[in-house]
Amino acid sequence: MAMLKEFTIRTGEQGFYNITQDVKDAIKESGVESGIAVVFCPHTTAGVTITENHDPDVGEDLLLGFERAFPDTPDFKHSQGNSYAHLRSSAMGCSVTVIVDEGWPLLGVWQAVYFCEFDGPRTREYYVKVMGDRMQVPFDDPDEKAARLDAEDEALLD
Amino acid sequence: MAMLKEFTIRTGEQGFYNITQDVKDAIKESGVESGIAVVFCPHTTAGVTITENHDPDVGEDLLLGFERAFPDTPDFKHSQGNSYAHLRSSAMGCSVTVIVDEGWPLLGVWQAVYFCEFDGPRTREYYVKVMGDRMQVPFDDPDEKAARLDAEDEALLD
Amino acid sequence: MAMLKEFTIRTGEQGFYNITQDVKDAIKESGVESGIAVVFCPHTTAGVTITENHDPDVGEDLLLGFERAFPDTPDFKHSQGNSYAHLRSSAMGCSVTVIVDEGWPLLGVWQAVYFCEFDGPRTREYYVKVMGDRMQVPFDDPDEKAARLDAEDEALLD
Numbered sequence: 022m023a024m025l026k027e028f029t030i031r032t033g034e035q036g037f038y039n040i041t042q043d044v045k046d047a048i049k050e051s052g053v054e055s056g057i058a059v060v061f062c063p064h065t066t067a068g069v070t071i072t073e074n075h076d077p078d079v080g081e082d083l084l085l086g087f088e089r090a091f092p093d094t095p096d097f098k099h100s101q102g103n104s105y106a107h108l109r110s111s112a113m114g115c116s117v118t119v120i121v122d123e124g125w126p127l128l129g130v131w132q133a134v135y136f137c138e139f140d141g142p143r144t145r146e147y148y149v150k151v152m153g154d155r156m157q158v159p160f161d162d163p164d165e166k167a168a169r170l171d172a173e174d175e176a177l178l179d
Numbered sequence: 180m181a182m183l184k185e186f187t188i189r190t191g192e193q194g195f196y197n198i199t200q201d202v203k204d205a206i207k208e209s210g211v212e213s214g215i216a217v218v219f220c221p222h223t224t225a226g227v228t229i230t231e232n233h234d235p236d237v238g239e240d241l242l243l244g245f246e247r248a249f250p251d252t253p254d255f256k257h258s259q260g261n262s263y264a265h266l267r268s269s270a271m272g273c274s275v276t277v278i279v280d281e282g283w284p285l286l287g288v289w290q291a292v293y294f295c296e297f298d299g300p301r302t303r304e305y306y307v308k309v310m311g312d313r314m315q316v317p318f319d320d321p322d323e324k325a326a327r328l329d330a331e332d333e334a335l336l337d
Numbered sequence: 338m339a340m341l342k343e344f345t346i347r348t349g350e351q352g353f354y355n356i357t358q359d360v361k362d363a364i365k366e367s368g369v370e371s372g373i374a375v376v377f378c379p380h381t382t383a384g385v386t387i388t389e390n391h392d393p394d395v396g397e398d399l400l401l402g403f404e405r406a407f408p409d410t411p412d413f414k415h416s417q418g419n420s421y422a423h424l425r426s427s428a429m430g431c432s433v434t435v436i437v438d439e440g441w442p443l444l445g446v447w448q449a450v451y452f453c454e455f456d457g458p459r460t461r462e463y464y465v466k467v468m469g470d471r472m473q474v475p476f477d478d479p480d481e482k483a484a485r486l487d488a489e490d491e492a493l494l495d
Contacts, residue, residue, distance in 0.1 A: 024371065024470055025438060055182065057217055057308060059373055061436050063445030065389040072269045073223040073257075082255040082262035083269055090248045090270070090406045097398040099389075104398035111388045111399055112406075115448070116434055118274055120219050120308040122183060127306060129221030132273070148443060150373060150436040152470055154182055154310055213340065215375055215466060230427045231381040231415075240413040240420035241427055248406045248428075276432055278377050278466040280341060285464060287379030290431070312340055312468055 024051050026149045032138035037072070037080030040147065041133040044119065044126055047149035054124050056153040061116040066106035066140035068113035069147065074133030087113070087139075106140035113137055121151065182209050184307050190296035195230070195238030198305065199291040202277065202284055205307035212282050214311040219274040224264035224298035226271035227305065232291030245271070245297075264298035271295055279309065340367050342465045348454035353388070353396030356463065357449040360435065360442055363465035370440050372469040377432040382422035382456035384429035385463065390449030403429070403455075422456035429453055437467065 026047040030038055040060070048058055062069045073079040087109045097104035117134060120127040128134075136147055184205040188196055198218070206216055220227045231237040245267045255262035275292060278285040286292075294305055342363040346354055356376070364374055378385045389395040403425045413420035433450060436443040444450075452463055 025436065025443075057310065059434050059436060061434075061443065063443070063448060065387070065395075065445065065447050070269045071223070071273050073265055076257055076259070078256040078258070079223075079262060079265050082257050083266050085252075085254060086249050086262070086266035087270075089252075091402050094401075094405075096401060098394040099392055099398050100394070101392070104395060104402070107389055107395050108399050108402035111386045112270060112403075112428060114272060114430060114433075115387050117272075118217050118219075118276055118434055120183065120217060120306055127183075127219065127221070127308075129223065131223050132221060148436055150443075152310070152373060152468070215468065228427045229381070229431050231423055234415055234417070236414040236416070237381075237420060237423050240415050241424050243410075243412060244407050244420070244424035245428075247410075270428060272430060275430075276375050276377075276434055278341065278375060278464055285341075285377065285379070285466075287381065289381050290379060310468070 024151050026050065028147050028149070030136055030145050030147065032141035032143055032145055034141050035084050036138050037083065037135040038138070039074060039133045040136050041074070041126070041128070044134050044149055048121055048124060048126060048151050051151035053121055053151045053153040056121045056151065058119045058121050058126060059116055059150045060119070060134055061148045061150065062136065063148070064145055066103055066110050067145055068110045068115050068137040068139065069117050070113055070135050070137055071117050071128070071132050072135060073131050075131060080135065103140050109139045182309050184208065186305050186307070188294055188303050188305065190299035190301055190303055192299050193242050194296050195241065195293040196296070197232060197291045198294050199232070202292050202307055206279055206282060206284060206309050209309035211279055211309045211311040214279045214309065216277045216279050216284060217274055217308045218277070218292055219306045219308065220294065221306070222268070222303055224261055224268050225303055226268045226273050226295040226297065227275050228271055228293050228295055229275050229286070229290050230293060231289050233289060238293065261298050267297040340467050342366065344463050344465070346452055346461050346463070348457035348459055348461055350457050351400055352454050353399065353451040354454070355390060355449045356452050357390070360450050360465055364437055364440060364442060364467050367467035369437055369467045369469040372437045372467060374435045374437050374442060375432055375466045376435070376450055377464045377466065378452065379464070380461055382419055382426050383461055384426045384431050384453040384455065385433050386429055386451050386453055387433050387444070387448050388451060389447050391447060396451065419456050425455040
């Protein structure tokens with residue numbers, strides 16, 4: 022019953038890669054019915070986002086928009102010359118958190134999870150971490166606590 | 180004892196909508212004292228952020244700043260013509276995670292949670308998912324595990 | 338066994354501050370082996386991000402990139418005159434979520450967690466919230482539930 026799953030992807034120079042199926046697989050494998058899934062990119066020149074899943078032009082438009090908002094410039098000091106990619110990665114973010122409901126990512130009908138390559142081509146990894154709920158037991162009142170636990174048991178048996 | 184709550188909002192053309200009260204209500208209804216709350220927007224031309232709650236001008240300034248950083252352009256290929264809105268949504272992000280402490284969102288005094296409309300007017304949804312803590316039981320040492328569980332029970336009864 | 342830890346930092350005018358060690362300390366102190374850690378900034382003119390940890394020039398380049406993408410302008414209306422800082426804070430985001438694995442933040446080898454000051458110098462706070470896993474018990478089938486609980490107990494004793 023894996024809660025943490027690692028995936029590998031081979032990317033091109035720049036691009037958005039739909040990884041929603043991997044998120045669904047990780048949730049299914051975890052057995053979690055209700056909770057959250059965190060998709061995390063362990064690279065500093067790539068990121069993760071959620072956007073439109075239907076028209077592949079959207080991914081290209083987003084890349085163009087990020088190129089123009091965060092262009093390369095000779096004023097950058099970083100010796101490796103890829104600060105523009107660190108910048109886009111940082112602005113995009115390296116993780117997304119998705120709600121899990123009934124064993125499924127609670128995404129909008131047009132949403133998909135994308136791995137964002139800003140400095141490829143490379144072999145990249147990403148992680149999907151799935152966490153299940155726990156009904157909360159208040160710590161201050163033993164009677165309320167007992168009532169809650171009973172309610173939880175009842176819910177479990179429903 | 181709802182852990183996942185859906186809200187509906189009617190938006191204007193563009194705008195930031197303070198939804199902090201909904202987050203507080205969802206936390207209260209969940210009964211969670213300590214944990215996290217994930218606010219998730221299931222749309223690809225809208226987003227969620229946390230920013231200043233006092234001066235409504237800040238929301239307008241942020242919209243202007245996003246318009247200028249991520250302008251529309253004839254170079255976008257997406258046939259629906261709203262790539263600028265997908266771009267702003269993706270750059271802003273479609274979720275925020277808030278810490279829950281003593282049954283309350285642990286926001287700074289000037290912070291509020293905002294739904295960000297980049298392509299309205301529309302009827303929009305958003306979700307608030309609340310998750311409670313669980314004290315952690317190490318899986319490698321049965322004695323340490325037993326001691327931890329005892330400590331947890333004691334805490335529960337305090 | 339703290340699950341929520343508050344830190345204080347004294348910042349300069351603008352800058353990125355590596356706070357990864359604080360995240361590691363909070364995880365260690367929580368006793369959580371497997372779960373997530375949420376790093377949250379309760380300010381509206383500062384943020385949190387994950388980026389390159391090796392070359393300090395990267396932080397300066399990111400600040401420059403953010404200054405150019407989100408410049409100050411006389412068109413901003415906010416009376417306090419620091420909308421550019423709210424804008425950068427909002428675009429960067431005020432939290433990051435890190436996966437915890439074997440009691441350690443699952444960061445890439447080049448990644449570190451940074452506090453981002455966009456409107457200093459100030460004394461700032463940030464929080465690290467650590468949450469541990471819970472194996473998930475399905476709510477629809479009492480037999481499956483019992484089997485899962487047995488499996489969980491067995492795992493706990495392994």
